Amino acid sequence: MKKYRELTKIGAKIALAYKFDFIVSIFTVPISIIVFYFLWKTIYAYSGLDVIRGYTFEEMVNYFIMSMVIALLGWSNIERVVEYDVLYGEMVLRLLSPVTYLASLFYTEMGLKAMSLLVEATPIFLIGIVFFKAKVFSILNLILYAIAVLFSIGLVFLISFLIGLSSFWLKRISGISRSKKLFLSFLGGGFVPLTFFPKIFQQISEWLPFQYIRYVPINIYLGKYSTFLALEMIGRQIIWIILLYIIAKILWNRAIRKFCGVGV
Amino acid sequence: MPIIEVKDLKKIYKTHKRKQGLLNAIKSIIFRRYVKKEALKGVTFKINKGEIVGIIGPNGAGKSTLIKILCGILHPTDGYVKALNYIPWKNRIEYVKNIGAVLGQKEQLYWDLPPLDTFYLNKELYGISKNVFRKRLKLMVKLLNLEEVIGTPVRDLSLGERMKCKIILSLLHKPKLVFLDEPTIGLDIISKENFREFIKKINKIYGTTFLITTHDLQDIERLCERVIIINSGKIIYDGSLAKLKEKIRKKVIEIKFEQKKAPRIKLKDCKIEKSDYKLKIEIDTKKHKVKDVLSYITKNYEFLDLVVKDPDIEEIVKEIYEHEKI
Numbered sequence: 001m002k003k004y005r006e007l008t009k010i011g012a013k014i015a016l017a018y019k020f021d022f023i024v025s026i027f028t029v030p031i032s033i034i035v036f037y038f039l040w041k042t043i044y045a046y047s048g049l050d051v052i053r054g055y056t057f058e059e060m061v062n063y064f065i066m067s068m069v070i071a072l073l074g075w076s077n078i079e080r081v082v083e084y085d086v087l088y089g090e091m092v093l094r095l096l097s098p099v100t101y102l103a104s105l106f107y108t109e110m111g112l113k114a115m116s117l118l119v120e121a122t123p124i125f126l127i128g129i130v131f132f133k134a135k136v137f138s139i140l141n142l143i144l145y146a147i148a149v150l151f152s153i154g155l156v157f158l159i160s161f162l163i164g165l166s167s168f169w170l171k172r173i174s175g176i177s178r179s180k181k182l183f184l185s186f187l188g189g190g191f192v193p194l195t196f197f198p199k200i201f202q203q204i205s206e207w208l209p210f211q212y213i214r215y216v217p218i219n220i221y222l223g224k225y226s227t228f229l230a231l232e233m234i235g236r237q238i239i240w241i242i243l244l245y246i247i248a249k250i251l252w253n254r255a256i257r258k259f260c261g262v263g264v
Numbered sequence: 265m266p267i268i269e270v271k272d273l274k275k276i277y278k279t280h281k282r283k284q285g286l287l288n289a290i291k292s293i294i295f296r297r298y299v300k301k302e303a304l305k306g307v308t309f310k311i312n313k314g315e316i317v318g319i320i321g322p323n324g325a326g327k328s329t330l331i332k333i334l335c336g337i338l339h340p341t342d343g344y345v346k347a348l349n350y351i352p353w354k355n356r357i358e359y360v361k362n363i364g365a366v367l368g369q370k371e372q373l374y375w376d377l378p379p380l381d382t383f384y385l386n387k388e389l390y391g392i393s394k395n396v397f398r399k400r401l402k403l404m405v406k407l408l409n410l411e412e413v414i415g416t417p418v419r420d421l422s423l424g425e426r427m428k429c430k431i432i433l434s435l436l437h438k439p440k441l442v443f444l445d446e447p448t449i450g451l452d453i454i455s456k457e458n459f460r461e462f463i464k465k466i467n468k469i470y471g472t473t474f475l476i477t478t479h480d481l482q483d484i485e486r487l488c489e490r491v492i493i494i495n496s497g498k499i500i501y502d503g504s505l506a507k508l509k510e511k512i513r514k515k516v517i518e519i520k521f522e523q524k525k526a527p528r529i530k531l532k533d534c535k536i537e538k539s540d541y542k543l544k545i546e547i548d549t550k551k552h553k554v555k556d557v558l559s560y561i562t563k564n565y566e567f568l569d570l571v572v573k574d575p576d577i578e579e580i581v582k583e584i585y586e587h588e589k590i
Contacts, residue, residue, distance in 0.1 A: 006388035010374065010381065017376035017417070093370055095337045098361045098389055257339055 003099060004107045011111020025120050029068050030127055036064045037132055053195040058133060059222050065128035066218045067190050070149055072120040073113055074156045074213065078105055079180065082164025083173050091259060102248065106157060113153060137223045144230045148217035151237040155213055156184065158244040165248070168255035189215030209240040266310040267441060267473050268334065273343035275304040275329050303329040305497035306343070313440070316467055316474040318488035320481070322585045326497040327477045331443055334475070335365055348441060361390055364434035368446035372430050373418045379429040380414045383436060390437035397436065404432045407462055424455040431459070435466060444476040448483055460486045481577045493584060500584065505577070512580050515554050517545045519561065520569040527565055531557065546575065 015022060044050075044057040055063060082105075085091040094101050128134030136142050163180055167173045185191060187210035194202050194215050205211045212233070220230045281299045282292035303326045311317055321327050332338040333345060336352030336359050345352060350359040366372070373382045387397045405411055408428045413421060421429070427447065434442060444463075448456045460483065466472055476483060484491055485505060493501040501508060519542070521527070526543045529536060534557075535546040547557055554572060561570070 003388040003391070006385050010377070010385050013377055013381055014374065090370065092332065092337055093367065093372055095356065096335060096360055096363075096365050098357055100357065259338075 004103065007099070007104055007107035008111040008114065011108035011113075012115050013111070014108070015112045015115035019119070022115065023119055025072060026123050026127075029072065029120075029124050030131075033065060033068060033124075033128065033132055037061055040064075053193060054224075055193060055195075055222075058135075061132055062128075062134050062137075062222060063193060063218050065125070065132060065134045066145070066221050067214050068128075069121045069125055070152055070214050070217060071185070071190065072124060073116055073149060074153045076109065076153075076156050076160040077177065078109060078157060078160040079164035079167070079173060079177050081105065082161065083167040083177075086167045086259070087171060095256075102161065102252065105161065109157060137221065140227065141221055141223050141230075144227070144234070145217055145221035148212075148220050148230075148234055148237065151234065151241060152213045152217050154241050155209055155237065155244070158241060158248055159184070159209070161248055162244065162251065165251045165255050168258055184210060184213060187211070188213035189218070193219075209244065212237045212240060265313070267313045267315075268309075268311040268347045268475075269345070270310070270334075271308050271344040273304055273307040273330070273333065273345060274302070274341045275326075275333065275338065276341045277301045277303055302497055304333075304340070304343075307494070307497075307499055309492060309499060309502055311473065311475070313473055314467065314471045315490060316463070316476065316488050318484035318491040319475060319477045319494060320479070320484060320491060320581065321494035325494045327494055328445065330494065331445060331475070331477060335363065335443060336360060361437070362440055364437070364439035364442040366427075366430050366434045366442070366444045366447050368427070368444075368449040371418075371426075372433060373426065375418050378415050378417055379421075379433070382418075382429075382433060383414070386433060386436055392437050396438065400436055400438070401432070404435060404462075404466075407465060408432065408458065423450045424452065427451060427455075428459070431462070435472070438470065439472065441473045442475070444474060444478075446478055447476065448478065448480050456480070456482070463487060481581060485577050493581070495585060508580060509574050509577075512575065512583070513549045514575045514580075515547045515549055516573045516575050517547065517554075517557065517561075518571045518573065519543045519545070519565075519567045521567050529561065529565065531560075 040057060040060045044052065044060075050056060052060070085094055091101075094104065097104060125134070160180070163173065163176055166176070170176075187205065187208065189211060190213075194205055194211060205215075216233050216237070219225060220233065225233060278298050278300055280292065280296045282288050282297070307326075307330060319327055319330070329338065333340050334347060334352060336350075336356040339353045348359070348362050350362075352359050373379050374385075383397075383401060386392070392400075405414060408431075410425070410428055410432070413425045414429065418426060418429070427450070431444075431447065447463075448459055451459065463474060464487065467474060474487075476487065478484065489504055491501070491503070491505055491508065492499055519526075521541055521543070524540050526538055526541065529543065529545070531545065531552075533548055533551045537544040537546075545557070547554060558570075558572070561567075
């Protein structure tokens with residue numbers, strides 16, 4: 001498994017090559033936190049309620065900060081990489097390499113994530129604790145949250161990869177890529193908890209993979225589930241990952257038969 | 265034992281065609297007219313271990329389709345290929361561990377990192393042992409004078425340096441078979457020479473088999489004993505360069521004169537090119553004997569110098585491309 005470690009290292013090295021571009025989010029993300037912090041503060045103050053849709057003010061602030069942490073870690077633009085490889089014939093090079101395409105993309109991406117954890121996610125979490133009343137509800141929940149985030153990263157990666165594969169048929173997918181970002185945030189409960197939406201919406205969400213990206217991990221963090229239920233949720237994440245992985249494999253095999261690698 | 269065996273290889277592409285214009289573009293969304301394009305129409309050849317073989321042909325002849333099938337990237341429509349005892353497209357991942365490839369037009373190194381990082385990545389990807397890796401890297405870096413280059417980010421390197429690093433990358437894992445696709449594109453004369461010398465050395469030291477596609481016929485002339493010419497999906501010549509020159513049965517006589525305006529020489533069935541102080545006569549040896557032409561010229565004309573040559577490889581190939589026959 002040395003080769004996967006080396007691929008991860010390459011990802012981290014690429015991230016380091018652009019360290020300043022990377023670090024910018026430390027300054028921009030707190031701005032959205034400030035906006036949401038004061039928005040919720042006003043809503044709770046004027047409604048006179050202590051709990052809105054199942055969340056106290058403190059939980060709501062924590063919800064948003066942990067959502068930002070997942071956004072920084074789980075964010076993936078792998079579909080654009082696939083699109084580029086397909087459109088500009090770079091796929092030829094990928095196919096000459098003795099690792100599967102999926103693996104080489106995944107492990108390089110993990111290298112980027114490791115850097116992101118170091119220079120983005122952790123600082124934002126600390127900023128949240130120092131300035132915005134973020135807190136660790138329990139160590140066990142923090143650990144379970146960390147595991148759930150890991151699988152959340154896997155989910156986003158696979159969904160992005162699947163979208164990327166569509167460029168074998170659709171060619172340019174920059175529009176789809178942009179809407180993906182919005183949809184995943186919305187359906188995943190990135191802006192507000194899913195309990196804010198109508199019941200039917202929540203019921204449908206139960207059958208989709210998206211709530212496991214942010215909503216579920218954050219609720220684990222907030223201690224909204226019993227330990228047993230939290231583990232079950234993680235189990236469901238794994239089932240979704242296996243399912244998406246199988247679909248990705250099947251689609252990849254079809255795509256590669258179609259691929260002609262023109263112009264090399 | 266041949267290292268590559270290709271039998272009756274065919275590849276048909278399906279592409280859709282449409283007329284130009286916006287309306288036709290909209291129409292083509294619903295009514296797709298597919299056009300079949302035969303890129304390879306039954307290609308057969310064998311390549312033995314340790315050979316350096318050049319594959320040439322005009323644009324769109326099917327060269328890169330052939331190479332891509334041999335690399336395991338493309339599935340052929342029909343035919344049989346066995347390379348290093350693999351069917352390339354069926355066991356691709358296992359197969360590519362044993363081959364190397366330099367694609368002249370593609371960036372194979374990580375753009376933002378020094379080449380050394382990509383070398384180390386390949387060390388792990390191909391499972392090269394530390395000793396072998398060090399030894400080979402040291403040797404190749406020395407042969408190509410790249411000591412100071414391999415630690416600099418690729419984006420800051422020149423085209424020639426990048427190309428040299430790419431060839432090292434493709435050879436680190438000791439591949440038995442290496443594909444070079446336009447390896448000298450964009451290189452200056454000295455770099456090209458170095459590059460060719462390097463390939464020859466590697467071929468000698470390790471017995472590596474090379475398949476080269478190129479448009480620079482000097483590459484072929486310097487490197488390849490054998491050349492395969494492809495045109496419109498078929499092999500039209502497979503053999504040595506020397507034999508190709510013989511088959512063409514042409515000689516060129518170049519004459520230099522003292523006066524600027526060269527005299528007019530009348531010869532039947534010969535192509536005569538005139539320029540200042542010079543004349544170039546192309547003789548078809550099936551129709552004339554060189555000896556006869558020479559004695560005719562020496563008898564009737566005054567000149568400074570006279571040389572009899574084989575026609576340039578460029579001219580031979582141009583003729584073949586145009587007439588498709590040998």
